[in-house]
Amino acid sequence: MSMAAIRWISGPVLRATVQGSFFLRECVRVGPKALLGEVVRIDGDEITVQVYEDTTGLKPGTLIEGEAKPLAIRVGPALLGNIFDGLLRPLTGIDARVRPGARAAAPSRLAFSPARQVGDAIGGGESLGELRPAAGRALALLVPPDVAGELVSIREAGEYDDVTPLATIRTADGRETGVAMSHSWPVRVPRPVARRLPMREPLVTGQRVLDALFPVALGGKAAIPGGFGTGKTVLLEALAKGCAADVIVYLGCGERGNELAGVLEELPQLVDPRSGRRLMERTVIIANTSNMPVAAREASIYSAITVAEYFRDQGLHVALMADSTSRWAEALREVSGRFGELPGEGGYPAYLSSRLAEFYERAALVETLAGTRGSVTVMGAISPPSGDFSEPVTSHTKRYVRAFWALDVKRAQARFYPAVHPLQSYAENAAEFAPWWNENGNTQWLELRRRFLMLLDEQSRLERMAKIIGKDALPARQQLTLACADLVNEAFLRQNAFAPKDRVAGPAKQAAMMRIIGRFIELATQAVAAGLAPDRLARLECLRPLVRMGEEIGNDEPEKFEAVGAALEAEFHALIPTPEKRDEAAAAG
Amino acid sequence: MKPRLLAEGCATRLAGPLLFLKRTVDVGLNEAVEVSGADGRTRLGRVAAADIDTLTIEVLESTAGLALSEIVVRFVGEPMGFALGPGILGRVFDGVGRVIDGGPPIPARETYPIEGLPWNPVARDVPRDFIETGVSAIDLMNSLVRGQKLPIFSGGGLPHDRMAADIATNARLARGAKGDFAIVFAGMGLPHDSAEFFRRRLEQGGALERTALFLNLAADSSTQRLLTPRYALTAAEYLAFVEGKHVLAILTDMTNYCEALREVSSSKGEIPSRKGFPGYLYSDLATLYERAGCIHGSGGTLTQLSILTMPSDDITHPIPDLTGYITEGQIVLSRDLDRRGINPPVNVLPSLSRLMKDGTGEKYTHRDHPALASQLYSAYARAVQTRVLAAVVGEDGLSEADRRYLAFGEGFERNLVNQAGARSFAESMDAGWRLLKGLPHAELTRLSDEQIARCLSRA
Structure with missing residues (x-):
């Protein structure tokens, strides 16, 4: 094992004289507490090390031990339902204060039943059998992607802990490797896949404004920029609770401790309506709160995506929520400053953009090495300074994501949530999802989406005009546009994350609501064309149930939507002056 | 507590708050020190960097009045504590x-x-x-x-x-x-x-x-x-x-x-x-x-x-x-x-x-509190928007509903935000309901029908 002794230390950076050989990005253990660090520079017999933990008390002469491997984490089935720090060390079962130093996860026990036999040829990333945890879904025992060969031995069915080797594989060069339920994988290396698949299906988020207007693909990438107080965290939490993924990896990167406490309290109580299981069972939480060491924040994003890739390789659809990538970028900036690197735009290092690309490019819909279909969808929050979207992190992220969900201060101030701005946000290739919606009961999806977006766009133009000439001076048709756009906002886009029936809107509910609102717009347009005064629309009886339907009608109550729709038809029918009615009126008069 | 170590006469450089010493004692990063000079004042500081030969001390008080030859540094042996x-x-x-x-x-x-x-x-x-x-x-x-x-x-x-x-x-x-x-x-x-x-x-x-x-x-x-x-x-x-x-x-x-x-x-x-x-x-x-x-x-x-x-x-x-x-x-x-x-x-x-x-609603304050606050927010945001409109087109150019929002905004600031002494929570709630009475009920979309019937008629 290579050793080194500290020569100089300041903050989280140290230089040390080596005895033996170190390689770049090698993982090291520093001092008696075995603090984790990484070699970031080599110069003759001197290495520069970035330490991921508080370095208080270290002094010249302290010894450093090389691990002879890059920074790696242990991925396995026992991650589900638990909370870890940025370097994937467990936060449960330790003190109330997070102290620096090494600590390993306590092994957990799972039931194993083998599916392969001795003598089988095993490829990297293939499954050796089924794992059944005490709670939660069954998973596969995956061979590490970089191990392949002949199965020499395998244990019989039974309960084992997750670090004991259960099978042995003899590789082509004759070496025998033990395979346990969990294995180690370097965080900065993407896990290999058989091939990437085209993305033609949305990840249903349960948020109407996202699914209807700005969908993200299963295996796609979305960014959520927003100034402070615009509801990034609440939206990400709503997505973690409501989106239709099999596994959620929630990364709290430089965020608040109290919020994580809230997530930790709430998730175990909520039930996933799709599987009937506790939401916590499908969730892995990785927490580096804002007061934890900065250097570990830089690594936490890679830990999170490696965990997500592991579950993808199980043939599952994984959603990764990163809150917030700006804190990660700032950690990168801070660490870069300590190395004395030349600062680029906004003080960030020049490689910010390529690091962001490396991260976002690990999102994909794939065929796994085991031949199954899995995906990682990444949703990253951005906290731009002063809410200015032209800053480096937002502008670089925009180049790599397909869905951009811009949060708006004005909407947030009126407590209009989710505060996604319909004109600043976008989703590329949304039209590709129309066939999926067709199959899932919303044949008009693309047409209604286009109409809603046009209405909202026109509204912003008309409101500017109304500010100059007054609303009443607008022609009837334009007043109608304003009324309809208001309805789209209030009845459809606004969604109450804290109302039990409104928290998550399933595809069927979204389709029903879109249809009813689309029908209202049609009827109202006819009515106004036939001479109805636009301000009469605001006094319609059917309007209030329409605006309240999101909060008052649940996903499993389609008949109530029918009733709202029927009431709407009836009221307009009585209102629109058709030629026959005019004749009747004349006869009566 | 560890024994205290002293370093005398080994200061080599003073630059603003940073004091450089020859490394004569074995101390760790971030440990606390007390620096004193000829003036007898002790100044708190901490070890900011260390290498084989020198220690860098960050002095957390003014370094004015210190002379290199007279500096005495006492090492506490642990990070700064209270x-x-x-x-x-x-x-x-x-x-x-x-x-x-x-x-x-x-x-x-x-x-x-x-x-x-x-x-x-x-x-x-x-x-x-x-x-x-x-x-x-x-x-x-x-x-x-x-x-x-x-x-x-x-x-x-x-x-x-x-x-x-x-x-x-x-x-x-x-x-x-x-x-x-x-x-x-x-x-x-x-x-x-x-x-x-x-x-x-x-x-x-x-x-x-x-x-x-x-x-x-x-x-x-x-x-x-x-x-x-x-x-x-x-x-x-x-x-x-x-x-x-x-x-x-x-x-x-x-x-x-x-x-x-x-x-x-x-x-x-x-x-x-x-x-x-x-x-x-x-x-x-x-x-x-x-x-x-x-x-x-x-x-x-x-x-x-x-x-x-x-x-x-x-x-x-x-x-x-x-x-x-x-x-x-x-x-x-x-x-x-x-x-x-x-x-x-x-x-x-x-x-x-x-x-x-997390801290409002039935179990903590009042079951109608979250909805009432949300409705007041929505109405006040609209009132502020209407104010901008009124500044351009004049109050006469506004619709009847807009004029009611304008009055609501004024009332909200005068009678709810403004207060002479401390107000109990119940009094604050009542003030909120009273204000909402002036708005068209059909537009109170953040309240349920039941809440409107129960609270607005009473307030």
Whole structure:
């Protein structure tokens, strides 16, 4: 094992004289507490090390031990339902204060039943059998992607802990490797896949404004920029609770401790309506709160995506929520400053953009090495300074994501949530999802989406005009546009994350609501064309149930939507002056 | 405690706050030191960097008056700590935890590191207990809960001091016993008269004997200012999590703290980020603000109410901007409302309490509270929008509904935000319902039909 002794230390950076050989990005253990660090520079017999933990008390002469491997984490089935720090060390079962130093996860026990036999040829990333945890879904025992060969031995069915080797594989060069339920994988290396698949299906988020207007693909990438107080965290939490993924990896990167406490309290109580299981069972939480060491924040994003890739390789659809990538970028900036690197735009290092690309490019819909279909969808929050979207992190992220969900201060101030701005946000290739919606009961999806977006766009133009000439001076048709756009906002886009029936809107509910609102717009347009005064629309009886339907009608109550729709038809029918009615009126008069 | 080591006559260079020594003793990074010179004053410092031959000491007080040949450095052998014990309430300390009220020293029981270790999120309890502050704009619209960190974003000349003092004296828990309630006050770069104002107000309210005051006055050393909140929060954590009290920590003025951080950073020659502030301003502020919360099984809680004055009332300035990203909301004061005689001049639209959802509703305040607050927000936002419209097209050009919103906005500021004395929560609720009566019921989309029928007819 290579050793080194500290020569100089300041903050989280140290230089040390080596005895033996170190390689770049090698993982090291520093001092008696075995603090984790990484070699970031080599110069003759001197290495520069970035330490991921508080370095208080270290002094010249302290010894450093090389691990002879890059920074790696242990991925396995026992991650589900638990909370870890940025370097994937467990936060449960330790003190109330997070102290620096090494600590390993306590092994957990799972039931194993083998599916392969001795003598089988095993490829990297293939499954050796089924794992059944005490709670939660069954998973596969995956061979590490970089191990392949002949199965020499395998244990019989039974309960084992997750670090004991259960099978042995003899590789082509004759070496025998033990395979346990969990294995180690370097965080900065993407896990290999058989091939990437085209993305033609949305990840249903349960948020109407996202699914209807700005969908993200299963295996796609979305960014959520927003100034402070615009509801990034609440939206990400709503997505973690409501989106239709099999596994959620929630990364709290430089965020608040109290919020994580809230997530930790709430998730175990909520039930996933799709599987009937506790939401916590499908969730892995990785927490580096804002007061934890900065250097570990830089690594936490890679830990999170490696965990997500592991579950993808199980043939599952994984959603990764990163809150917030700006804190990660700032950690990168801070660490870069300590190395004395030349600062680029906004003080960030020049490689910010390529690091962001490396991260976002690990999102994909794939065929796994085991031949199954899995995906990682990444949703990253951005906290731009002063809410200015032209800053480096937002502008670089925009180049790599397909869905951009811009949060708006004005909407947030009126407590209009989710505060996604319909004109600043976008989703590329949304039209590709129309066939999926067709199959899932919303044949008009693309047409209604286009109409809603046009209405909202026109509204912003008309409101500017109304500010100059007054609303009443607008022609009837334009007043109608304003009324309809208001309805789209209030009845459809606004969604109450804290109302039990409104928290998550399933595809069927979204389709029903879109249809009813689309029908209202049609009827109202006819009515106004036939001479109805636009301000009469605001006094319609059917309007209030329409605006309240999101909060008052649940996903499993389609008949109530029918009733709202029927009431709407009836009221307009009585209102629109058709030629026959005019004749009747004349006869009566 | 480890034996203390002395280093004499080995200072080689002094540059601003940095002191370079030949390395004659074996000490670790971040350990505390006491530097004294011929003038006999001791100055606190810490080991900022170490290599084989030299030690770099960051002196946290003025280095003026030090001569290389006369410097004596005492090594404490551990990171900077604060010795605390019972009886710190009712006492006055300077910015680095030394008693300055002329009384006896604190009977110390244990020394706590002033940097504090980060709390494990698993050990935190979700803050839930509603605190009634007596201010409608907070209680009704942006409720404060025990364990929250809620700053007041203010500006020079606005009555933030008065508001903080009022909250400190009026705050009470809506639920459960009165418990042990304590106040820790940290004044950073505070003018003498402001410090005196707080002391007097707390005394008048009868709160002084349950308050610990930490004063770093405007004339005191600015490097010491970086230590003041750390000493104060260490004391607050001790009171909350060792003695089990419910502590309200008032930190004022965070802007002075950040200015001091910038000053020290630039004297160390670090690369500046936005507006000359160091790139680690966010992380540094987080180490202070995150020291609030409820810890499982400790009995006590630590609530933070920090005050910061926004330079030129600019909420996008790095100090309020980064603060807003860390704290659980903010209360924003408005110069415009202040000029119009609204007191307290809280601008509710940019104000926010992120933990409100956890501490309001049936179990905590009132079942209709969340819906009422949401409806008031929506209506007031529309009123403000209508005001802009009215400024251009004139009030006559507005529709009937818009005119009602305009009247609502005026009433909201005059009769709900504005208040003469403390208001109970029930009174705040009633004021809210009364205001909503003036609006068309069909437009109250954030209330259910049942709520409209039950509450609006009664109010």
